[in-house]
Amino acid sequence: xxxxxxxxxxxxxxGVYSHPSQATGxxxxxxxxxPEGAEEGPVPVLWYLSGLTCTHENAxxxxxxxxxxxxxxxxxxxxxxxxRGEGVANDDAYDLGQGAGFYVNATQNPWAPHFRMxxxxxxxxxxxxxxxxxxxxxxxxxxxxxxxxHGALTIAMSFPGRFRSVSAxxxxxxxxxxxxxxxxxxxxxxxxEAAWAAHDSSLLMKKYGFDGPMLIDQGTADQFIDLxxxxxxxxxxAERRQGGTLRMQKGYDHSYYFVxxxxxxxxxxxxEALRG
Amino acid sequence: xxxxxxxxxxxxxxGVYSHPSQATGxxxxxxxxxPEGAEEGPVPVLWYLSGLTCTHENAxxxxxxxxxxxxxxxxxxxxxxxxRGEGVANDDAYDLGQGAGFYVNATQNPWAPHFRMxxxxxxxxxxxxxxxxxxxxxxxxxxxxxxxxHGALTIAMSFPGRFRSVSAxxxxxxxxxxxxxxxxxxxxxxxxEAAWAAHDSSLLMKKYGFDGPMLIDQGTADQFIDLxxxxxxxxxxAERRQGGTLRMQKGYDHSYYFVxxxxxxxxxxxxEALRG
Numbered sequence: 001x002x003x004x005x006x007x008x009x010x011x012x013x014x015g016v017y018s019h020p021s022q023a024t025g026x027x028x029x030x031x032x033x034x035p036e037g038a039e040e041g042p043v044p045v046l047w048y049l050s051g052l053t054c055t056h057e058n059a060x061x062x063x064x065x066x067x068x069x070x071x072x073x074x075x076x077x078x079x080x081x082x083x084r085g086e087g088v089a090n091d092d093a094y095d096l097g098q099g100a101g102f103y104v105n106a107t108q109n110p111w112a113p114h115f116r117m118x119x120x121x122x123x124x125x126x127x128x129x130x131x132x133x134x135x136x137x138x139x140x141x142x143x144x145x146x147x148x149x150h151g152a153l154t155i156a157m158s159f160p161g162r163f164r165s166v167s168a169x170x171x172x173x174x175x176x177x178x179x180x181x182x183x184x185x186x187x188x189x190x191x192x193e194a195a196w197a198a199h200d201s202s203l204l205m206k207k208y209g210f211d212g213p214m215l216i217d218q219g220t221a222d223q224f225i226d227l228x229x230x231x232x233x234x235x236x237x238a239e240r241r242q243g244g245t246l247r248m249q250k251g252y253d254h255s256y257y258f259v260x261x262x263x264x265x266x267x268x269x270x271x272e273a274l275r276g
Numbered sequence: 277x278x279x280x281x282x283x284x285x286x287x288x289x290x291g292v293y294s295h296p297s298q299a300t301g302x303x304x305x306x307x308x309x310x311p312e313g314a315e316e317g318p319v320p321v322l323w324y325l326s327g328l329t330c331t332h333e334n335a336x337x338x339x340x341x342x343x344x345x346x347x348x349x350x351x352x353x354x355x356x357x358x359x360r361g362e363g364v365a366n367d368d369a370y371d372l373g374q375g376a377g378f379y380v381n382a383t384q385n386p387w388a389p390h391f392r393m394x395x396x397x398x399x400x401x402x403x404x405x406x407x408x409x410x411x412x413x414x415x416x417x418x419x420x421x422x423x424x425x426h427g428a429l430t431i432a433m434s435f436p437g438r439f440r441s442v443s444a445x446x447x448x449x450x451x452x453x454x455x456x457x458x459x460x461x462x463x464x465x466x467x468x469e470a471a472w473a474a475h476d477s478s479l480l481m482k483k484y485g486f487d488g489p490m491l492i493d494q495g496t497a498d499q500f501i502d503l504x505x506x507x508x509x510x511x512x513x514a515e516r517r518q519g520g521t522l523r524m525q526k527g528y529d530h531s532y533y534f535v536x537x538x539x540x541x542x543x544x545x546x547x548e549a550l551r552g
Contacts, residue, residue, distance in 0.1 A: 213526075220517040231514035234522065238507035241496040243526025246510065250489075250519025 001132060004029065010070035011036040014060065019128060023120040024083035025113060030125065031060040031078035032133065035070045044139035044274035045075045045129075046267070047163075049121065049155075051146030052180075053099045056080045059145065064260035068267035074274060075135055079121050081147065083114040096184055102175075103151030104199050106188035115188060122155055141270040145169040145259050146224070147180070149216075153201035153233075157208050165273035167215040167266045169259045170222055174202040174232035180224070202229070205236035214244030215269045217262045219252030277408060280305065286346035287312040290336065295404060299396040300359035301389060306401065307336040307354035308409060311346045320415035320550035321351045321405075322543070323439075325397065325431075327422030328456075329375045332356045335421065340536035344543035350550060351411055355397050357423065359390040372460055378451075379427030380475050382464035391464060398431055417546040421445040421535050422500070423456070425492075429477035429509075433484050441549035443491040443542045445535045446498055450478040450508035456500070478505070481512035490520030491545045493538045495528030 004016040012035040021028040037043055046069065050059050056078045059065065069076050082101030089110035091097035101117035130137045142163045144152035149171025156166035175181020176196045185196040197203045214237070218230045234246050252258040280292040288311040297304040313319055322345065326335050332354045335341070345352050358377035365386035367373035377393035406413045418439045420428035425447025432442035451457020452472045461472040473479045490513070494506045510522050528534040 218514070220519050225517060231511045234514040235507045235511035237524060238494070238510040238522070241501060241524065243496050243524050245521060245523040246514070247521040248513060248517065248519050 001128070009033065010066050012038065012066070012070050014066060016056065021083070021120055021124060023116045023124045026083040026085050026088060028083070028120065028125075029056050029080055031056045031076075032129070033060075033066050033069060033076040034133065035073050035075060037073045038075065038134045042134045042136035043073055043075050044141070045077060045135045046270050046274075047077050047079075047140065047142040047152070049079065049103065049142070049144030049148030049151040050081050051144070051148045052081070053094050054081050054148070055099070058256070059259075062256040062260070063145075063263055065263050065267060068264050072267055072271040074267065074271060075133070077125070077129060079125055082117060088114045095180065096187055100147070100184065102147060102184045102188065102199070103154065104185070104188050107195070108188060108190045111188050121151065122159065139164065139274045141165045141274055143167040143169070143266055143270070144171070146228070146254065147172055150175060150199075150201060154199050154204060157201065157204040157210050158198070160208070160211055163212065164276070165213045165215075165270050166210055167269055168217075169262065169266070170218050170224075170228055170254055171201065171216065171233070172228055174200060174229040176200040176203065177232065178227050178229055180227040202232035202236045205233060205240050205242060209240045209242045210244075213269065213273055214242060215266060216244070216246045217249055217266070218247070219249050219254065219258045221251050222254045222258075224254050277404070285309065286342050288314065288342070288346055290342060292332065297359075297396055297400060299392045299400045302359040302361050302364060304359070304396065304401075305332050305356055307332045307352075308405070309336075309342050309345060309352040310409065311349050311351060313349045314351065314410045318410045318412035319349055319351050320417070321353060321411045322546050322550075323353045323355075323416065323418040323428070325355065325379065325418070325420030325424030325427040326357050327420070327424050328357070329370050330357050330424070331375070334532070335535075338532040338536070339421075339539055341539050341543065344540050348543055348547035350543065350547060351409070353401075353405065355401055358393060364390045371456065372463055376423070376460065378423060378460045378464065378475070379430065380461070380464050383471070384464060384466045387464050397427065398435065415440065415550045417441045417550055419443040419445070419542055419546065420447065422504070422530065423448055426451060426477060430475050430480060433477065433480040433486050434474070436484070436487055439488065440552070441489045441546050442486055443545055444493075445538065445542070446494050446500070446504055446530055447477065447492065447509070448504055450476060450505035452476040452479065453508065454503050454505055456503040478508035478512045481509060481516050481518060485516045485518045486520075489545065489549055490518060491542060492520070492522045493525055493542075494523070495525050495530065495534045497527050498530045498534075500530050
């Protein structure tokens, strides 16, 4: 593992690190914020999964999460959203290929060799992090924005017991029924839609739900809301009788201004679950 | 208007009054809590509509609202849920007839002569209250529980501009698709389902929405949740891009223990809208 940078930040350290990944077969970069208390022993961890076009860096610099995480004594992990580099397949569209891994393991070419973000985020990166940093494996929570909200929700429901709480900012809620999803799942997973269901949070909600608190924020003026389909998840949560809160935030769009506005609430929400 | 009782309560007065109603053709009773500041000038008002089997009294004694309303300087109105008395039609079932007015104007016999709770709550009682008590007509909000949540939501959406905010505890969300609704609308409104749509908050949400903040709490262990159909309203709110919060409260049932637990949040929510 290489240290790319470490900066003092709210009394803790915002680091950026890279490492060769077995899952993706590429060098992967991630951000990690460690709060002040981390020198004295393992701290709880909040995973933040980013959206389309993002690297590890966008949320790290624009989500305004470190201030509140520092106060709450929580670490933040910012993984990248796809493998990158020469020799890694790509597409001219912003929503397929590099920057658009969708948190799945691709089974179709040309994506299959490197686009294994599910394994990377759920298996390889956790092993690396809990081995190398003072992070409490028993106190994890997960959140994300847009495609990253999709990742957070699907991963949380697929690993019962791993995350104490899950939240999402404007998540892609029903990718099997949206152009943000159908296109990518066709490309990465192939035409058999049965394989897609494991990566659709509205379908997972109906089938499994999440055993812990859940918080979703969605802006009503989100320019991508027709692609996000919050109504599918809203309905599924209510049908499932899932404990959780869905907030339709009037006038907010899809940007990081929206994310940073409600970040204090999300950190407080996870902090309560992680400290409980 | 007759004063039935007045009790000092959190520095204000909890009163119970009755009056002959033109809308229902009966004597109607209501509760009104006036906070301490009311002597000095009109105070904001929060309407609380009650559920099946309730009179004006249940929420007044069991919802625990006065403590928070006193702190916030807000008046509370507790109307009855139906006309009552000899000569008023009734049914052996708890969910039809007296105690089960459903906040509609009945057009069918034997209900039509007296069961006009829509007119009573939206027209006659407001006129009487704003004429007789120091209440600010320009600062109204509305909430309710179960059948009363249905009433609060449908009334709020049917009188744009009248209520600054609306909330509900475990509302009947989709009566046109539930045994809590179809039975009563058949009886009160007749077989033409077109007349029912104006009294279904999920249908009104899709068509009109609400121009103000909205808060819904629903217990996940609510024994009546299959009749309440929160999924219909959840989906309609998200589809409409309605600003608002829906909280699925884990482990809570349909009782006043649930209502009183989240009452402080609802009063704070309305207080913000009423004072803004």
